[in-house]
Amino acid sequence: MKSENLKFLEQHQGSTTSALDRCKSFTFDVNQQAESLVQWEQRYNQHSSGTFSGYLDELKLAGIHFFEEFTNQTLLQQCAVKDDNLWLGFSLQTQRPKINNYQIEAGQIMTRPSGVEFELLTPADFHIYGLVVNKDSISQEMVGPDQALWENRDNTMQASAPNHYVSYELAKLISLLLNNNNSPSGKNSIINEHNLSRLTTLKPLITSKVADLLAQTEYTNEQHFGHYQTTQRVITEITNYIKQTNHYPLTITELCQIAHVSRRALQYCFEQGLGISPIQYIRECRLNEIRRVLLGSGQQNTIADLALNFGFFHLGTFNAQYKQLFAETPTQTLQRSERYQDANISKNTLKPSIIDK
Structure with a gap:
């Protein structure tokens, strides 16, 4: 019987190449997925139950990095783009993401x-399309008022006004460049692993096409989202506290003190912002961090000591909650930590002995 990982790989298998500017990778670990995308600082926490699987299909083309990402579990991603770039992300699916x-x-x-x-x-x-664009590369394609609008964008802008045409056309462009099966107009790209060199010739046309579409997109300042600011402030203060202190709060009282809100306000912010209770959120954050420690090198503590260090006082309950979230026990995670780097698998490096375990 085929493993779930192998079924996933066959279902989403696509064209790939060894060229440095074109890559498709498959992962079966949420942390490996977060590490796969270049030009990013990011960490993923899993917040739905089950085994993780995902893939990243990407193409880097002189100033623009195109990619499509698939993840099968609900994730809260903490992200920051590197260098002097701008990230744009969108999805054509009916289920919707949230940013901040x-x-x-x-x-x-x-x-x-x-x-x-x-x-x-x-x-x-969830499938998400993305572009990481070098600001100067696109700025050179903008003229007149379009250039002024592009260069005057500030750091508070987080989402455009809805524009179905632009989203559709960008998705079609990315899908055709990646030659995948998710294109809105079907799989009919002339670009494949045998003629990838054509991208060099087509690069000016592709860059111009991206600039044309971005010029049609109107961005609304974040102040427009004023009623979300309290929710964002509360969650941000708690996540920043964890990041700065490396301490995970264990009680509602502690969370309220950190965010300077009442219990009712705290509950509302998490339910509206993330769709889960604050206690569930903080518990899943602790479980994700334990998982990263187990997969890391040099782990010396026993699982019981590690659970205790993160505030789990009943080992049976901890094991049950861990297995419910990740579809494997802490012991199974620890056992596969030695081959963790093999979790990233492409078409040309498929290792059935690893997948089937």
Whole structure:
């Protein structure tokens, strides 16, 4: 009987190449997925139960990095783009993501500049398209008022006004370049592993096409989302506290003290922003961190000591909650930690002995 990982790989298998500017990778671990995307600082926490699987299909083309990402579990992603770039992300699916706890509508394009941290909440079985563009590369394609609007964008902009045409056309362009099966107009790209060199010739046309579409996109300042600011402030203060202190709060009282809100306000912010209770959120954050420690090198503590260090006082309950979230026990995670680097598998490096375990 085929393993779930092998079934996933066959279902999503696509064209790949060994060229440095074209890559498709498959992962079966949420942390490996977060590490796969270049030009990013990011960490993924899994917030739905089950075995993780995902893939990343990407193409880097002189100033623009195109990619499509699939993840099968609900994830809260803490992200920041590197260098002097701008990220734009969107999806054509009916289930919608959230950026900084703001619900993205159909046709909206999310955007963040480099060096600005943000949180992205993506639902289960989710495809997202993305571009990481060098600001100067696109600026050279803009003229007149379009150039002024492009260069004057500030760090508070996070989502466009809905524009279904732009989203559709960008998705079609990315899909055709990646030669995948998710194109809105079907799989009919003339670009494949045998003629990838054509991209060099087509690069000016592709860059111009991206600039044309971005020039038709109107961005609304984040102040427009004022009623979301309290929710975002509360969640941001708690996540920043964890990051700065490396301490995970264990009680509602502690969370309220950190965010300076009442219990009712705290509950409302998490339910509206993330769709889960604050206690469930903080518990799943602790479980994700334990998983990273187990997969890391040099882990010396026993599982029981590690659970205790993160505030789990009943080993049976801890094991049950861990297995429910990740579909494997802490012991199984520890056992496969030695081959963790093999979790990233492409078509040309498929290792059935690893997948079937």
